[in-house]
Amino acid sequence: MKIFLISFSFFLLTTHNQIDAQSFTEIKDVDILADSRIVLEKVNPYVFDTLIVKDVMELNDKHSKVIYEDEGIYSEVIVNSHRKDMLLIATAIEKPQDQIPEIVMEVFKQSEFSSWQIEKTLAMKTPYDSWFYAFDISKNNKNKRLFYDELGAYKSPPY
Secondary structure (H helix, E strand, C coil): CHHHHHHHHHHHHHHHHHHHHHHCCCCCHHHHHHHHHHHHHHHCCCHHHHEEEEEEEECCCCEEEEEEEECCEEEEEEEECCCCCCCEEEEEEECCHHHCCHHHHHHHHCCCCCCCEEEEEEEEECCCCCCEEEEEEEECCEEEEEEEECCCCECCCCC
16 A cells, blocks of 8 residues: 555656646747757758748747748748647648649639638648648638648648
8 A cells, every 4th residue: 555655646746747847838939940940951951042931920829830932932831839849730832723623622612702812722731631722811801711621621720
């Protein structure tokens, strides 16, 4: 019984400390990106010759979006900004509308948002999912992002 109490007490102490440590570690995106840039330049010295980071913006309390251009093509990376390693959530690359699958375009044109202006179409991927598509749309100063899978079914946002 004495061994059980000691083990249980140790478990509570170690679990409590881990929870506190995780809840109080906030990472600043810009600092992490600066550190990552130094590492990336050492590993691949020419990576930033064509890649230009345009902006880093907070999407919500857990996720940030890094907007960059690679050889002039608009791209995004969504990361979990409350982790030191900035866990990858999704990547996106802008695609012209004529490169979006026809079925996806048809579903959008028949949706309740068909009267909205398409500002940008993106091909997106998560580490655990197949390609899907995002439409940045606007109407009357309102902006929205819609997600569709490769068969045109509406998809919940990955972040």
